[in-house]
Amino acid sequence: MLLSVRVFSPVRYCMAVCASMLLIGCAPNSTSETEEPSTLAHVMDPLLNDASEVFWDSAGFIDTYEGTTDLTPTTEEGWQSIIEAADEITRLSAVLQEERYSLNRPAWNELSQMLVVASDRARQSAHDRDGAELFEAGAQLYQVCVACHQSFWSNNRFSITESEAQ
Numbered sequence: 001m002l003l004s005v006r007v008f009s010p011v012r013y014c015m016a017v018c019a020s021m022l023l024i025g026c027a028p029n030s031t032s033e034t035e036e037p038s039t040l041a042h043v044m045d046p047l048l049n050d051a052s053e054v055f056w057d058s059a060g061f062i063d064t065y066e067g068t069t070d071l072t073p074t075t076e077e078g079w080q081s082i083i084e085a086a087d088e089i090t091r092l093s094a095v096l097q098e099e100r101y102s103l104n105r106p107a108w109n110e111l112s113q114m115l116v117v118a119s120d121r122a123r124q125s126a127h128d129r130d131g132a133e134l135f136e137a138g139a140q141l142y143q144v145c146v147a148c149h150q151s152f153w154s155n156n157r158f159s160i161t162e163s164e165a166q
């Protein structure tokens with residue numbers, strides 16, 4: 001039985017809620033799998049979201065009656081996947097700063113750049129094999145997501161409370 005979860009998965013939690021709302025609401029725009037991933041929504045999800053989840057799924061603890069599961073990577077591949085996710089987030093930060101997405105808004109570019117600060121921290125934690133630091137980097141990354149969504153996403157579906165984010 002699950003006792004408590006100390007992992008960073010507020011986004012997935014929220015997406016589950018949103019998904020059920022979408023089913024009731026109108027059908028989402030259908031885009032073919034083969035289309036060029038050129039929309040901001042696609043950069044966000046799956047690209048940025050999936051890379052971020054590598055951090056969030058690799059940090060923290062899950063407590064059950066059977067014991068505590070530490071999500072910190074234990075293998076070379078596990079730590080390597082953190083480094084790859086950090087590289088991907090760095091790449092996507094640059095994509096977000098392209099004019100078609102940034103519209104030359106300084107605050108947008110600043111927030112996009114902060115994704116790199118958090119992913120650099122995660123990459124360093126992987127080099128140091130430091131699970132606690134990886135958790136902090138994941139939390140820092142999440143703050144950037146929230147900050148940008150609050151500033152630039154008028155139809156923000158991520159408006160969850162601090163207590164839910166814990």
Ligand code: HEC
Pocket residue numbers: 011040041042044045048049052096108109111112115141142144145146148149152153
């Ligand atoms: C520079 C600003 C910015 C940053 C940083 C940012 N987002 Fe977003 N995000 C947006 C905007 C704007 C939208 C709304 C896009 C739309 O639907 O047109 C959005 C939408 C999303 C969506 C919903 C996409 C959809 O299907 O409509 C997800 C998921 C998402 N972001 C995840 C993330 C995650 C995870 C992070 C942090 C790692 C993040 N975002 C950081 C601006 C940002």
